[in-house]
Amino acid sequence: MNSVKGTKDVLPNNSYIIKYVESVVDEVAKSFYLKEIRTPILEYSSLFKRAIGSDTDVVSKEMFEFDDRAGRTLCLRPEGTAGVVRALIESGLYRNKINRLFYKGAMFRAEKPQKGRLREFHQIGVEIVGDESVYADIDVIMFNIMLLDKLGIRDYELRINSVGCPECRKSYLLKLKEYLSPHLVHMCDTCNKRFETNVLRVLDCKEEKCRKIISSVPTIIDSLCNNCKTNFNNVISLLEINKVNYKIDPMIVRGLDYYNNTVFEIHHSSLGAQSAIAGGGRYDGLFSQFDPKINKFAVGSAIGFERLLILLEELELTKNIKDYSLDYYLVIQEGVNPEKPFEIMKNIRKAGMSIITSGPDRISKQLKDADKLGARFVLIFGEDESKNNTITLKDMSNGRQFTYLIDEFLSYIMRI
Template structure:
């Protein structure tokens, strides 16, 4: 029993071997589909300067105010474990010159950190995969990214999803809408909770995102952003909707769909699962045309999405679409301890000759019977037995563990032919 003093920190979970196949399936599916659309992988540091997030996410957000893991290093610099991936990806693209006369498409994956209440499919250390596209201002990239995200979710075998869309408009649109929201909520101040009152003048759009059921009526009666869009923002969103219609992609326009991060504007979208309850979003994205400039670059249009892997793995496991864990094709059993080193060398020759072969040795000694028990528990299709007689004759005995076939003794040179029959198993 592990001492309680050194057990893992609450909200920081382990991914056990039995869960591995589902995780690998999700990660491999994202990689395959993103690369098909021209996205290149980028690896980003887990630690960034705190200012990157406070400047881009917004000072008056739950992430910056309450959820970031921030510390001061030995040089006196304030550093933060990344709470999301977009800001770091934009920082890297700008700092490394990837945006110079180019329209890069990048993707990344890895752990993120937020000190929030752990919930189903979301922990304080959680994992995301994200995709970001730069340099294209039209609605075509919005449509393609949404269609790409839908393709990935279908490839994972996840059903019962709905796509919701909205437009946050331009900065000027949000300014007009912000004034209308403040006026509305001031008139219903008695219905606001403490969080809403605190955010009312600094970030009133976040009031719309409240999960407090007591505030639902006043939020439902609030003005909608679509009534405050200028002609350019409305034309962009209408064109996006037409493209999705032409592609046969169903969606719902949700005028209450907003973002908690300051850098978003224009198109926002979410894929939502009915199987995850109130916290049902499995993939979310949108435009952030101001973010590159906020960090210090030239104005650059951009759009991206991020998906939580824990939630997707949960849905994949429920759907049963992940492949089973691989089992060895064969287990090489040693009948004589004196043959151990020579048999290890034989195993290496077999792996060299058959790169696809999953070959396991029940190491650690023991009787032939106990080794065969371990070979059977491993799930191997056959046991390859090498005792003193087999070593002298340069043969191996093949014992079938899953099929009702008689064991046979074959020359070592014949093994590749015998084992090749296991390649499709």
């Protein structure tokens, strides 16, 4: 039996790395006063058709979609934002002035599996809903940056752009079309199609022949209206105040209509060609796409969990992360009453330390097992100990042994 293509087991020998990264995520989220939201992996397909659009690759080619027994079309969520928006509307929480949220969880896309890109992958997302201020944009960016910093990841690059508001984008799209139309004959089929359906996405094309033409398109920043220009300048000056290195990248457009103003990506050169680790932006137009009566400001981002793990490996940062070890191994000699040993185990576990036993057996065999497991201490409860109400402690680092009265040992454990 094999695992499903593009999925990966997390085995016990590296699950502690994942748990560590998650604990850092929780810590950073708390420091930004972001509350966790967990939405189902299973959603109606129509949710993503509405949120992302049926003509996008994600929805038209990459969703794991199927009909349930009642004939409803469901899918495994391909991204996190749509579910969060649905949950806020369904629960009525969207009526709060501001919702500051984060999530972490599995997403599914039927892409060609490659390094750092699985079909079941995980994202850590942030959504700040209801806050118009550019300070919210900065918070979203700084969350990602602080997470990278706390994990010890340096030398990332923040690339930032503005896609303006619907008004200034309209005039930009005209300019873009005007520039591209004489070049279309030299461009790929996808670009020709996108020229008609969503011309902004032409800028995403990776084909050599198209790249050359795209590299000199007019930039959207030059077409921003006064409001959007001020907004962008404010974001930039706040990045400077926060001493964040950034690069203005006019090619970042996140070709979905509901994005406006700030858009950004974070890249790291150690990831190779697929160097993006996080991306996000402002999408004030998304809520009204669900319900025209609901207008909410919103800004968010998602960071790729598997990419984070690759970076930690590549930069040799995992060696600083330690798994927990076995504190005690309890050796019980054959034939003794196990009542006292169980009392000791219970109290050691209550005190937050680990202890295991494999039950009565020969002492020498159990000592070998304890050594193999790397136990720090062995507790021996043999015939003598049973007779005298004592327990023998062996320090496995130096082989030294001490015998204690059980009551004394227990009161010592309970003080820890």
